[in-house]
Amino acid sequence: MSDVNLYIVDDEPSVRNAFARLARSARMKAWTFGSVDEFLQANTPDKSACIICDIRMPGRSGLELPQLLAQAGRSLPIIFVTAHDTTEARQMAQQVGAAGFFHKPVDDQALLDAIAWALGSGFPKPKNRPLVR
16 A cells, blocks of 8 residues: 555644554555644645545644545545543534544554545545534
8 A cells, every 4th residue: 555645633642643654554645634624734646645634623623634635626535533432422423424433542454444435445535514513
């Protein structure tokens, strides 16, 4: 998977670093961002790309990212991770078109499998609609 760009969006530096190490061990290019806004401001290629995004962060929620990408004419698979696993969070992630959903700590192989699936077999296209709160 050496041509894969993995974008890691999480406010916790230790989590970003751990996911980046995992990505590099699987020969992916890892890019890390501390917030949704930081990611959106970066000039990142969309080809062969997948996002791992925390849900709860200061500023914008990770659940806002699919709609923001769609408004910019971009469509990337997003795998959500959270330390606060609730039925509501899972439903909201599904509603916005998540390619995957994991509770922290994440099983490394399961995450790598989810990335491969999201890039290989397609993923649910994000719905361009606001979140129901």
